[in-house]
Amino acid sequence: MRPTLLSLLSLGFCVSLRIWTAVGELEKPSLSAWPSPVVPLGQTVTLQCHFRSPLKRFRLFKAHGTSLSELQGNHFNNFTLGPVTREHAGSYTCSGFSRFLLLPIHSDPLHIVITGVLTKPAISAHPGPLVQEGRNVTLHCQSQLLFDKFILHQENSTGHFQARGETFMGRHAAADFFIGPITLVRAGTYRCYGSLSRSPYEWSAPSDPVDIVITGLCKKPSLRDERGPRVRSGETETLLCSSERAFDQFHLLREGENLGRLLAGGRGPRRALQAAFPLGPGVPAHTGVCRCYGSFTCSPYAWSDHSDPLLLSVTEPTTSTCPSTMNPHTTEEAQLPQGHSSQLHLLFRLSVAFIYTSIFLAVLVCHWFPKKRCNHGRRAQGRQNSEQRGESSLPKPLP
Incomplete structure (x- = not known):
């Protein structure tokens, strides 16, 4: 029985489907970002689609199935984005095509985050950035903006960032990240970011870095x-x-x-x-x-x-004066021990207080006594005048 055209097409479809299924089960494309999927606003990023099968064509897709570009390649393709804007933030996948495969194979999604869209938060370490091995440390992220989420990133030895944790706050201005026990893996440079739920792939500018350092591993200098x-x-x-x-x-x-x-x-x-x-x-x-x-x-x-x-x-430097122009009492006082000098200062203050008190009392005496003497003199003069008037009023004796 000669095979019909329909049976040949069915057989070819089944073979292609089995090849596609086998390849898909063995390996699918992978998408990576260099230098990092966290990209500052205005910088560039290169997306690499890797696949070991002899694919002839790759495509890069953004969220909602939009194809951004199509390039030729054998084992990998590079897709350069930038200078990035807020529109570049989102989820990306790549797919590979071959004449042996009827359907494309898609990679897992890769999230491209654009930073610098919002004002940076602040970060601090408690009880401090210097920690003994095995102890715990808390990183506190704080901002004037009410972020929905804070993200903590750690810088590794190659300068790239790897996520250490994230906290969903629900419109809060602060978040705490507990790190520990501290080991060499957890030590490093940390920064935190903030984001809003309406734009999850648009983050704030990174905070200033804080270095978490392990101390006490060697003998002290x-x-x-x-x-x-x-x-x-x-x-x-x-x-x-x-x-x-x-x-x-x-x-x-x-x-x-x-x-x-x-x-x-x-x-x-x-x-x-x-x-x-x-x-x-x-x-x-x-x-x-x-x-x-x-x-x-x-x-x-x-x-x-x-x-x-x-x-x-x-x-502060002390000002020195010539000995010939110095007060001799001051010179003698400067040569005395500190205890005697303080006693002389006390006696001097008591003497000044006594002098001022004496002057004040003398002024009071001079102010009040002259008035009393004047009043007494006026009274005596009045008595004398009255006596004279009395004598003149008496009848003179007859001769």
Whole structure:
């Protein structure tokens, strides 16, 4: 029995369907973004569609099935988007076609997020960015805008971002992310973003970075000041951080404020590696407790234990005068011990108070006594006049 045309078409369709099913079960295209699917506003991003089968044609689709472009390729195709705008945000898939396949094979969706559309939030670490291994830390994201969702991203060693977590807040201005126990994998640079439910692929600008660092993994270095812990204002001050361990970089912090990082630049006493931190002319604002840490460039988020604290005190310069023009009493008082000087100040104040009190009493006396004397004199003069008038009124005796 000769095969009919309909049977041949059915057979070809079944074979193609089996090939397509087998290929689809073995592998389907994958879509990736370089350098990252999180793209700042105005930058470019390259989408790569990978498929090992001998596909001859690829297509890139955005949400709602819109075909953006069609390029030729063998094993992969590159689709460059940008400079990106808010319209580029969305979900993408790619599909591959071949003359051996009747139906296209679609990749899993890839979400392209555009950042910088909204104002950036702020991020802070509690109890602080320096954490001992195994402890917990809370990253607090806060914004003046009422975001529906906060997203926390961690920067890996290649500079790309990987999602660490997200919190749906429902129109709130803050969110907390609990991280721990802290290990080398969880240590790193973190940023947070905010978004609104009406545009889930449009995020705010990233927050300023916060570095979560593990401390206490190595022996502590030592910290000292070339001029001593007390420096006068205007004098150049330099702090030396050194360690017998072969650290290749050192970090200096004052009251939790990171003053910078320096590579090891020489050897100090006992051939210890050290780094000199010049703080410039001393000002009272430099006063505070300083600590330094050591680390290796291959592990930027793993630091040693902190050095012993160094209290740096910057004082204002004292003005000096010529001894010949100084009051001798002042000179003698300056030469006395501090206890005697304070006693002299007390006696001086009591003497001044006594003098002012005496003057005040004398003024009162001078003010009141003359009035009394005048009144007394007037009364005596009045009596004398009345006596004279009385004598003149008496009859004179007859001769």
